[in-house]
Amino acid sequence: MWSNPRGDFKLTLILFFGALTAGGVLPFAIYRFATGQTFVGLVDLAIVAGVGLGALRAWKTGKSEGTALMIAVIYSIGCMLVSRMAGLSGVLWIYPVLLANFLLVRRRHAAVLSIVVIAFVAAFDVALPNIPQKAMFAVTAVEVSLFAYVFAWRAETQRTQLEAVAARDPLTGAHNRRNMADELKAAMAASERDAAPVGLLIFDLDHFKSINDSFGHEAGDRVLVEVSELVRRCTRKQDRFFRMGGEEFGLLLPGAEPAALRRIAEKLRTTVEQEVRRGDRRVTMSLGAASYCAGESADSWQRRADLAMYRAKRDGRNRTVFDDCCEHTAGLAGDATPAPAFGTATRSSQDG
Ligand SMILES: Nc1nc2c(ncn2[C@@H]2O[C@H](COP(=O)(O)OP(=O)(O)OP(=O)(O)O)[C@@H](O)[C@H]2O)c(=O)[nH]1
Numbered sequence: 182m183w184s185n186p187r188g189d190f191k192l193t194l195i196l197f198f199g200a201l202t203a204g205g206v207l208p209f210a211i212y213r214f215a216t217g218q219t220f221v222g223l224v225d226l227a228i229v230a231g232v233g234l235g236a237l238r239a240w241k242t243g244k245s246e247g248t249a250l251m252i253a254v255i256y257s258i259g260c261m262l263v264s265r266m267a268g269l270s271g272v273l274w275i276y277p278v279l280l281a282n283f284l285l286v287r288r289r290h291a292a293v294l295s296i297v298v299i300a301f302v303a304a305f306d307v308a309l310p311n312i313p314q315k316a317m318f319a320v321t322a323v324e325v326s327l328f329a330y331v332f333a334w335r336a337e338t339q340r341t342q343l344e345a346v347a348a349r350d351p352l353t354g355a356h357n358r359r360n361m362a363d364e365l366k367a368a369m370a371a372s373e374r375d376a377a378p379v380g381l382l383i384f385d386l387d388h389f390k391s392i393n394d395s396f397g398h399e400a401g402d403r404v405l406v407e408v409s410e411l412v413r414r415c416t417r418k419q420d421r422f423f424r425m426g427g428e429e430f431g432l433l434l435p436g437a438e439p440a441a442l443r444r445i446a447e448k449l450r451t452t453v454e455q456e457v458r459r460g461d462r463r464v465t466m467s468l469g470a471a472s473y474c475a476g477e478s479a480d481s482w483q484r485r486a487d488l489a490m491y492r493a494k495r496d497g498r499n500r501t502v503f504d505d506c507c508e509h510t511a512g513l514a515g516d517a518t519p520a521p522a523f524g525t526a527t528r529s530s531q532d533g
Pocket residue numbers: 352385386387388389390391393397398399400401402405426427428494498
């Protein structure tokens with residue numbers, strides 16, 4: 182019930198409210214016409230038509246946020262008019278509308294709509310002729326709005342927390358692989374827009390299996406955590422750190438031109454080598470570095486960094502290999518052609 186083929190929960194809600202409004206308000210419109218309350222009947226019909234057309238628009242265009250706001254405004258205006266014209270039976274519609282608004286739109290928009298609706302009905306409604314009745318209505322309607330506000334706030338907080346948990350690796354706190362493709366694409370778009378460089382490092386701890394085998398899995402976990410803390414210490418806020426799986430990590434560095442990328446890679450390599458130990462063994466890692474070349478695909482960029490890292494492993498580990506094969510890869514955007522073979526265009530460095 183709570184999903185649709187596009188996976189847009191707001192769209193599902195809009196369709197649900199479209200059906201609910203047709204089923205719940207249309208019979209009242211017919212009743213109003215049958216009992217001679219033509220104007221109220223027309224308002225009811227306008228609400229059904231407005232919400233129905235909104236649902237259709239959201240379905241066709243996918244613009245669910247704007248449509249949800251439009252529907253909340255239609256509901257709010259509609260219930261103010263109906264309460265004004267239909268007396269107490271109209272006032273009863275205010276309560277479901279207050280709740281619906283908090284489901285449909287952002288909390289602050291729904292709160293503003295609640296204030297307008299409650300103030301309008303309490304101030305002008307003929308169905309509430311004396312002050313105690315107006316006060317009773319205002320207090321109960323404000324309470325309903327407050328409860329709805331708290332529920333909406335809790336749902337939003339939980340969603341944000343879930344999204345944060347889903348995007349992170351629980352052991353190291355690094356972003357997880359799922360997040361990486363989106364981040365690479367955003368970084369590529371920003372790089373092309375601002376004509377600014379962006380670099381990618383992929384690195385893998387050396388002989389990590391033997392750390393696990395010699396010191397145990399928990400010690401291995403602590404090494405992963407220590408390395409992650411060092412990486413965070415050595416990088417800037419805008420850099421993005423990913424755990425790609427096992428003992429393999431990625432680091433996206435916006436603004437880092439090739440020389441800086443080299444420097445950062447070497448700084449990370451030497452810092453880990455100097456500061457992370459198990460027993461009398463130094464922990465080392467092999468790094469592949471690649472600057473983004475305008476026009477290439479995310480796959481091609483990542484593959485260059487990956488292959489550079491494997492080259493670093495093959496060449497003896499504890500080193501950085503920098504891939505600067507831009508001229509070969511720029512023409513391969515989006516295709517699956519293998520990355521160029523490493524030759525003179527690929528350099529390796531090892532300080533330690
Ligand atoms: N402690 C710990 N070990 C892990 C984790 N994820 C993967 N591993 C281990 O990491 C080891 C990786 O071994 P290999 O792929 O052979 O790599 P390596 O020993 O680092 O060798 P090279 O990469 O070739 O230098 C395996 O033993 C995995 O079980 C984890 O989250 N915690």
